[in-house]
Amino acid sequence: MTKKTIRSLAVAGLVLALAGCGSTGSTVSTSSVASGASAEKQDVRFPDAGSAWLKGGTFIDVEQLRRIGRGMTKNQVRELISYPHFGEGLFGPKEWDYLFNFRTGKGDEFVTCQYKVVFKDGVSDAMYWKEPACADFLKPKVTEVVRAAVPAAPERFKLAADALFAFDKSGTADMLPAGRKQLDELASQLKGRYKRLDNITVIGHTDRLGASGYNQRLSVARAATVRDYLVAQGLPQGALRAHxxxxxxxxxxxxxxxxxxxxxxxLQPNRRVELEVSGER
Structure with a gap:
């Protein structure tokens, strides 16, 4: 027996073996996942996973698999996802079957999916998954974009000093009933409006009557009194500043x-106490 004869017999035996491997399997009702294909379900036969020559399948490049579509030659399909993993036969097969593995995102866990490319007139015409859920692994992952929170502009409040204090006074004992009521209402408003108060700046202002040094000290003293009063009303001491x-x-x-x-x-409008408030509402 010549070497050529032996080689021919070996090839023939391989063809028969591969054809035999492709003879078992199951039929499922599924739809082609090819772009533009009809959603109508068809009975599609998939070979038994255990009959694959590539045992266990392969971890496929998802980007390459996404590029598979209708109208591709076998060479083009092979360039993207390699040779089929089952024995469809060596001469003119119309279906190529694959076993692809996909990571689930849970440690080393993965799932194995069966995929089929059907050829018609020499080019790819339809693609099927044995388990339709496997197609989800080809969907682009949506990455949640966490946008940095843009801090809101500070909220501003203006209180007339003449309503808060007796003229030219700054102490807690010098606060007028109307002023205390204003601050009580403001404290309640802020506690109800904000989930978290980050900063409350109290700013004292005076008019131009009197020496500038005296007016500066008066403005600081009034701001400090208002700050301490708001702390007493339950606003966070760490957030309050006065100047x-x-x-x-x-x-x-x-x-x-x-x-x-x-x-x-x-000059009455110049005599005032202002608050700048920021935090999470």
């Missing part, structure tokens, strides 16, 4: 030609 700017930030200008009572009344 004064004296007469440096007026909101109105008044002529010196006015009589003193009229000038005091005109």
């Amino acid at each position: 004064g700017v004296g007469e440096s930030q007026p909101v109105v200008q008044c002529a010196d030609s006015l009589g003193r009572p009229e000038l005091i009344a005109c």
Whole structure:
């Protein structure tokens, strides 16, 4: 017997063996996952997974698998996902079957899926999964984009100092009933509006009457009194800060030609306490 004869017999035996391996399996009703294919289900035969020559399947490059579509030659399919894993026969097979492994994301766990490419007139025409859920592994993973929270602009409150304190006074004992009521309501409002208070800045202001040094100390003292009062009403001490700017930030200008009572009344908006509040609402 010649070597050529022996080789021919070996090839023939291999063909028969492969054909025999492809003879077992099961039929499932499923739809082609090819783009543009009909959603109508068809009876599709899949070989028994144990008959694959590539035992255990292979971990497929998902990006390559996503590129499989209709109208591709066998060479083009093979370039993307390699040779079929079952014995469909060596001469003119119309179906290529594969075993693909996919990681589940739970440690080393993976699942094995059977995939079929059906050829018609020499090009790919339909693709099937034995288990339809396997197609989900080809869906692009949605990465949740966590956007950095944009801090909201501080909320501002303005309180008239003349309503808070007796004229030219700054202590807790000098606070007027109307002023205490304003601060009580403000504290309640902030506690109800904010889940978390990060910063409460109390800023004292005065008018320009008197020496600038005295006005600076008065503005600081009034801001500190308001801060301490709000702490007593239950606002977080760590979030509260107080400082004064004296007469440096007026909101109105008044002529010196006015009589003193009229000038005091005109400058009233400059005598104030402001709060800047920030936190999570």
